[in-house]
Every structure is written in C-alpha cells, then in structure tokens.
Amino acid sequence: MSNDDYRIVTVNVSQTVGAIPSTLQQTGVIISNGATTLAAKTPTLITSYDEFTAIANDTAATYGAVNAAMTTFFAQGNSLGVYIMEVGAVVDAGIDAVAAYMADPDVRFYTYLVPVAWDGNAKLVTLGRNNAANTSMVYFFIDTDATAAKYHYKTIKSFVPTQKSSNPAICNSAAAMWQFISASPSDINKVPPMAFRYLIGVVALVAKGSVKKLLTTNYVNYVGTGAEGGSAIQFTLTACQRTATT
Secondary structure, three states: OOHHHHOOOOOOOOOOOOEOOOOHHHOEEEEEOOOEOOOEOOOEEEOOHHHHHHHEOOOOOOHHHHHHHHHHHHHOOOOEOEEEEEOOOOHHHHHHHHHHHHHOOOOOOOEEEOOHHHOOOHHHHHHHHOOOOOOOOOEEEEEEOOOOOOOOOOOOOOEEEEEOOOOOOOOHHHHHHHHHHOOOOOOOOOOOOOOOEEEOOOOOOOOOHHHHHHHHHOOOEEEEEEEEOOEEEEEEEOOOOOOOOO
16 A cells, blocks of 8 residues: 555645746846855846845845845735846945946846945946936936935936935835836836835834935935824835936
C-alpha cells in the first residue's frame, strides 16, 4: 500500500507576488548604493520583499536605507514589482553610473528612486535638469530633508522630492513612487490625480503649519493624515507636479 492511500486532504498553497511591469509608466527602479550583491548597472526585477533579502548585503552601511525603501514599497501592496540596480557606495560614481545607464539602458525606467545620501548633490541636480524637458519621460524620487537644507529641486520637473520620515526604517518616497507607477492607464482608465493618495506604513510629518506651507511652496511632498470612513489614513501631498506628467 502506498503512502497516497492514506492521504485525506490536498493543500494548495499560493503566493501573491508583484507583476512584471507591462508598460513604461509602470516601470520603476530602486537604486542601491552598495546594499546588494548584484553586479553594477544590472537591473534585477524584484516581485516580493523576500526576493530582495536573497540578494541583500545586510552588512553594508547603506543597507538600512535601501531596506527601508524595499520594505515601504511592498507595504503598499504586492500587485506591482520593482527593479533594483546596484551602483556602489561612492556617491559621485553612483550618479555617474546611473547617467551612463540611462544613456544606453537594458531596461528603460519611468521612475528612479535614488538614495537619500544623494540629496542635494550637484551631479544629481544636473542629471535631473538634463531630463526635465516637457517631453522627457523620467522622474527621480528622493527623500529630502527640506526643512534643514536648500530646496534643490524646486524648478526641476523631473524631481519628485518628499520630506523624509523621522523614522529611518521608512522611505516616504518609496510609497509615493509605488502610487506613481501603480496605475494602468488606457483610453478608458485615466490616471487619477496624485494629490491625494493613501499610503501604508508611513508616519505623518509633525511640523508647524508654516513649515508645511513652506514645503508646499517649494514643491516638496510630505505625509499628512486624513480620514475616510472613520479610519485615520496617511496620504502624500504631491505639490511637486509643476507640469503634467508625460
């Protein structure tokens, strides 16, 4: 008698993972600055947080920030995959690597989530300016400490900056980017406005109204609180959309 003769139930197990992006507007990449074991400038599709842990270099000094980006991105939902691309821990060299990749890409990306360590870097600002034409179809998401620094990105269409969280385990820009690329636009299904979108796993900015007004004036997004059906929900104010996205 075989073991199958004693089987009384069959258990089917399924796992939901992020889909492979099917259009340019659904294609985003998280830039790793030394936090993975991947070869440089080799985009790898990640469809779940577990897939990231398999290629992560968790002893790297930059691991925490990249892990926060991945954690926050997949906290928004598992319906969408995202690429990750390693460029190394040296800031200027990493920005040069992204610029070189964009000039001759293996996969074309609509959005780049760049490391918070690059915030305000002159080379990054130049890269954004070089991709800021009305017909350009690329956007750079970045967490910024706008209350303690200059507003580097105010006049540059390609940047989508968000005031960084007080919690280093959270990447606000990752949540915003998920919302940005989650739409599946068509002639019938139009893209809804980015202001306001509900986010998951983020923390509202605690600041005076004057600070929030200054952020809005300088086109820096921030996480606030809203209510729907009696439940408190986080959302992002996307004041940065100075021109219509292409």
